[in-house]
Amino acid sequence: MAVDLLGQLRLYPLHEDAKPSYGTAGFRSRAELLPSTVFRCGALMALRAGALRQVTGIVITASHNPEQDNGVKLVDPSGNMLDSTWEGMADALCQAKTGHRAMQELTRIKQTWNVTTGGTVMLAHDTRSSANSLCQAASAGVAAVAGTAEAPLLLATPQLHWMVAQRNQGQPYSEADYFDSLLGAFEQLVSTFCSSASAQFWRPAFPPSPGKRQSPDSADFPLLTHLFVPQEVSVDAANGVGASKLAVASKRLNLLGLSIKLLNDGKAGGLNSNCGADYVQKEQACPSGFRSVIPGSRCASIDGDADRLLYFVPHKTRGIELLDGDRIAVLAATLLNRILQGRPAALPDSSFQEGAAGNEQVQMGIVQTAYANGASTAYVHDCLTSCKVVSTPTGVKHLHHAAAAFNIGIYYEANGHGTILFSPDMLAMLRQGQQGSWQQELSLLSKLMNQAVGDALSGLLLVEYALGRLGWGLQDWIDLYQDLPSRQLKVPVPDRSVFTTTHAEMRLLTPNALQGLIDSSVAVVEKGRCFVRPSGTENVVRVYAEAASQTEADKLANTIAQLIP
Ligand code: 16G
Numbered sequence: 001m002a003v004d005l006l007g008q009l010r011l012y013p014l015h016e017d018a019k020p021s022y023g024t025a026g027f028r029s030r031a032e033l034l035p036s037t038v039f040r041c042g043a044l045m046a047l048r049a050g051a052l053r054q055v056t057g058i059v060i061t062a063s064h065n066p067e068q069d070n071g072v073k074l075v076d077p078s079g080n081m082l083d084s085t086w087e088g089m090a091d092a093l094c095q096a097k098t099g100h101r102a103m104q105e106l107t108r109i110k111q112t113w114n115v116t117t118g119g120t121v122m123l124a125h126d127t128r129s130s131a132n133s134l135c136q137a138a139s140a141g142v143a144a145v146a147g148t149a150e151a152p153l154l155l156a157t158p159q160l161h162w163m164v165a166q167r168n169q170g171q172p173y174s175e176a177d178y179f180d181s182l183l184g185a186f187e188q189l190v191s192t193f194c195s196s197a198s199a200q201f202w203r204p205a206f207p208p209s210p211g212k213r214q215s216p217d218s219a220d221f222p223l224l225t226h227l228f229v230p231q232e233v234s235v236d237a238a239n240g241v242g243a244s245k246l247a248v249a250s251k252r253l254n255l256l257g258l259s260i261k262l263l264n265d266g267k268a269g270g271l272n273s274n275c276g277a278d279y280v281q282k283e284q285a286c287p288s289g290f291r292s293v294i295p296g297s298r299c300a301s302i303d304g305d306a307d308r309l310l311y312f313v314p315h316k317t318r319g320i321e322l323l324d325g326d327r328i329a330v331l332a333a334t335l336l337n338r339i340l341q342g343r344p345a346a347l348p349d350s351s352f353q354e355g356a357a358g359n360e361q362v363q364m365g366i367v368q369t370a371y372a373n374g375a376s377t378a379y380v381h382d383c384l385t386s387c388k389v390v391s392t393p394t395g396v397k398h399l400h401h402a403a404a405a406f407n408i409g410i411y412y413e414a415n416g417h418g419t420i421l422f423s424p425d426m427l428a429m430l431r432q433g434q435q436g437s438w439q440q441e442l443s444l445l446s447k448l449m450n451q452a453v454g455d456a457l458s459g460l461l462l463v464e465y466a467l468g469r470l471g472w473g474l475q476d477w478i479d480l481y482q483d484l485p486s487r488q489l490k491v492p493v494p495d496r497s498v499f500t501t502t503h504a505e506m507r508l509l510t511p512n513a514l515q516g517l518i519d520s521s522v523a524v525v526e527k528g529r530c531f532v533r534p535s536g537t538e539n540v541v542r543v544y545a546e547a548a549s550q551t552e553a554d555k556l557a558n559t560i561a562q563l564i565p
């Protein structure tokens with residue numbers, strides 16, 4: 001039976017206060033403004049599935065935003081975010097003021113892509129109370145263009161991205177398969193490369209450098225540094241969807257000696273309320289619910305939809321030592337570099353040329369954004385010399401694309417969003433590796449790391465494996481470099497679109513003259529760096545400043561914030 005598309009569009013009218021705009025990661029706003037946007041995204045993603053004859057996906061989530069917000073993340077058949085060539089169409093469709101105009105946009109899309117019928121769309125949602133009604137809107141949108149909406153599942157964002165990618169490659173794609181893939185890879189990595197048998201194997205080849213500092217964890221060096229030492233990690237699950245997913249994983253991880261102590265698991269506190277990765281990073285403070293955690297212990301924090309991960313060490317006061325996304329990228333690069341060089345267990349040592357004797361066939365790169373702490377960039381330049389550093393604008397869609405250009409592309413935003421991509425050529429080469437070889441280790445790491453998008457569970461397993469494999473404690477990781485003090489501010493503006501940027505958002509093109517004023521202020525600050533960029537998720541501009549001291553960084557950020565017209 002033909003569907004009355006116009007009639008359906010009119011059932012989901014654009015709210016008069018809604019101003020939908022496809023931002024850094026899809027549409028996001030207060031939940032009550034979203035039904036029209038979500039309905040239309042349902043239709044759009046069904047048409048994209050129909051046009052490409054593959055499955056697409058939609059996640060109803062507003063990530064680290066408060067509970068009353070919601071949003072929609074659109075998943076391409078590759079498992080990545082919606083191809084940027086469709087963002088303009090998504091905007092035009094969602095901004096159409098009337099059902100009739102929206103219908104015209106859909107007709108235009110159908111004609112451009114020569115598609116008459118929608119395809120299959122997988123749906124997921126986080127723990128927000130608005131999820132049900134918005135999932136219904138998305139399903140109705142899919143059905144309105146004669147597509148097939150699958151039953152919505154409670155999932156972490158990266159799980160759905162993974163499932164869509166697997167399914168379109170003809171691979172097992174259920175949630176159980178997701179856990180099997182990640183946890184199975186972790187189990188195999190630990191048993192093959194961190195067991196006492198493999199420790200014997202590694203020992204003669206990679207003795208510690210004489211006279212170098214040994215970490216507290218490596219007192220029994222060399223044998224024990226290669227064993228997977230039992231660890232406990234206290235994880236702040238942001239009272240979000242990641243809590244139940246981590247609970248599933250932790251049963252299997254316990255057997256390997258990795259014990260996850262779940263806090264902010266959604267049983268008491270509010271979603272992202274004084275907790276979660278965004279809170280921990282922006283406030284540089286311990287999340288709520290961590291009172292019982294012993295100062296100095298190993299902690300991690302994920303966000304409301306479990307695609308961001310940070311590590312931190314609580315101090316005796318409320319303060320923390322933050323190990324952010326930049327640091328996760330550097331840890332990953334160090335591990336991969338040493339695997340490629342066949343010397344995983346060397347101690348942190350900045351005089352050692354990490355990249356010098358690497359496997360030259362393999363091009364490895366780290367992708368950062370303007371927010372990457374200058375000390376992390378300098379460390380990669382100075383000590384990971386075989387690793388190229390590339391900067392892109394903020395947002396996973398930009399980083400992911402840049403990382404895909406390398407054989408091994410590591411991308412992490414400072415806020416903890418990222419993963420490691422292995423190119424198809426690289427994966428083909430790795431498949432030929434024998435049991436216990438570096439190829440097998442990298443191949444298992446490619447299964448551990450979500451290849452579709454940043455994933456907090458993947459990231460946590462990577463960090464734990466890397467530390468175990470290198471024989472490092474948190475302090476070794478912290479000692480790699482010292483972050484430059486920084487300050488972030490946000491300044492509300494009437495219209496953020498007047499702020500345009502270049503050089504991966506590090507410089508302003510407009511408003512005219514503002515960049516010149518920023519340059520003059522930065523020039524007189526020791527190790528000063530500062531940039532201003534419009535947010536892609538809120539109507540504000542963000543100011544980031546870095547300097548040799550916290551006082552100077554604060555002062556620089558405040559000075560620039562006051563220049564914002
Ligand atoms: C979104 C992005 C995140 C980015 C942030 C920046 C994805 C999946 N998420 O959360 O990567 O760091 O926006 O927000 O791309 P902003 O533009 O408001 O500063």
Ligand code: ZN
Pocket residue numbers: 063064303304305306307308
């Ligand atoms: Zn998120």
